[in-house]
Amino acid sequence: MQVSIKWLKDYIDFDWSAEELADRFTMAGVPVENVIRADEGLDKVVTGRIEKLEKHPDSDHLQICQMNVGEKDLIQIITGAQNVAEGQVVPVAMVGAHLPNGLHIKKGKLRGLPSNGMLCSAGELHLDLTKLTEEEKDGIYILPADTPVGVPAKEVLGLDDVVLEFELTANRGDCFSVLGLVREIAVLTGNKPKWPVIACQEDDAAQASDMVSIGIAAHELCDRFSARVIKNVKIGPSPEWM
Known part of the structure; x- marks a missing residue:
């Protein structure tokens, strides 16, 4: 997985260089495989x-x-x-x-x-x-x-950035997202994250249970499962900034 340093800084403040952040991630059990400079070759x-x-x-x-x-x-x-x-x-x-x-x-x-x-x-x-x-x-x-x-x-061109390439293991599923990595940085730095505000417009006239059915086969392993139905999702290419 690859993550932009600038994107991480949208949600939490830290002063470490990309190399130092990569080292701290790795020492914390979130291994960084490579540090990629997006602006390589563009100095002049x-x-x-x-x-x-x-x-x-x-x-x-x-x-x-x-x-x-x-x-x-x-x-x-x-x-x-x-x-x-x-x-x-x-x-x-x-x-x-x-x-x-x-x-x-x-x-x-x-x-x-x-x-x-x-x-x-x-x-x-x-x-x-x-x-x-x-x-x-x-x-x-x-x-x-x-x-x-x-x-x-x-x-x-939006290339004044550094990208961290992670080699994540299956047991670190919590880090397979930008916000998951922000949580790790919060632990490492003690700084408070700036979480994005997500507005959800719910439709009181419709019930999720009318649109999807969820069954739990082994209650001793999972006694509760919650879900939300999201409609009108647009599938398309990622925007340039991403």
Whole structure:
């Protein structure tokens, strides 16, 4: 099971680093197998807006982008992508970046003109491709138009996080959820959890017993079983934040 550190901090405060939390979990009998940094390879990737776009004079497919990356001057980046346009905000790998796919960004020249960085696709940033169109998978990843310029792309993409990968055993079923792990952190830190408020709109006209039947075959092992019927549940892909 994998759990986000930021998600845990939504429900309880703690000052430990991800590595220290993983060690304390493991020593408490909740073994952490791996610590995964979601922003690995994104240290020098920022958001940038294409202020000017023109065809390369010596190429049929290359385009010259004048990029606003939040610095005093625009920087020039040459791209072969065809899905870009002036005014778009995109992830920009600056010179010196080491992308998640292993690519090292250096200053260079394309057909005689300098290029100081690279516009990034979703694949080059190791983003989840399952919900993207074919154009979004193959072309430059276009960010929402109101995305601020010059900020770390990991913040905009929700990747400024660390994920703990647990190797839980069957006897720790109480930890197979975010709130279950929050309870463990509360024990380890002595801090008070901030439990989510769950509103339940009950229908007095309907009885659960009319919709589901529960029988207990061995009363000596289980003398009570309670249930709640939830209707109109929507099944679909997890939201981006999750």
